[in-house]
Amino acid sequence: MQHIARMRTHNIDGFIVDPATGQVLGSYTTHAVAPAPYDYPLPQVGKTSAARTSFELDPAPRPDVTEVEVEGLPDGVIDLDAQRAKRGPKPKVKPNQIASLLKVAHAEHRGWMDDFVFGACATAGLVSNGKLNVSPSHVARACLLDEISVKVVKRVIRLDGLRTMDDRQAQRICQCARLALGGMELYLEHNPTVRQQLQFEVDFADSYYDDQADALMVVGGDVAVPVV
8 A cells, every 4th residue: 555655657648557567557537628608697787776895894684583572661660771771881982093994904914903903812801721812803803893882892793603792792802902903003103104005095995986976876776877
């Protein structure tokens, strides 16, 4: 078996030949490939409204997932959970001013973005038994959101099986994302060339889709009329 595995063969006119003994070990069976033409469907202009493509981190609800309906409380009964939710400090909401830039950086696999995300997970999320307590992929997705809060993170980022994470886990992700964003903002501030490159791509995409929206106006879903 070892001799056969190490033996080199030659291909002579489709036959597998042992160069040492001249023995024919087998042959190749070949045939010409005649691929059938595929009719690709062309987009129908005017059939659907123009939709701007963008990075969508919150996918549409799956049709095979149903939410359980909770019965309301009887009239006159005070909802204590709702009253408790109004107490205490207001939830932290951080607007992400560089979300559009980070979406481009994420699509282009810029290494510095992963460095800040991993550093934030190790610093704010800490490490237990040699493993990060917060998933870097979850933090990276949170950094692409236009607004970072526990409510938004729980709605956008789902666990395995489309399970919703608890508030504590969402808070850790938000904390790491805020720390990572602070480092990324400082990095772009100290590297204006990188920021200009990302901003150029964002502006180009915005102008392209704006021109497409201004050039066509869908009337009745069937006819596209140029806007004068």
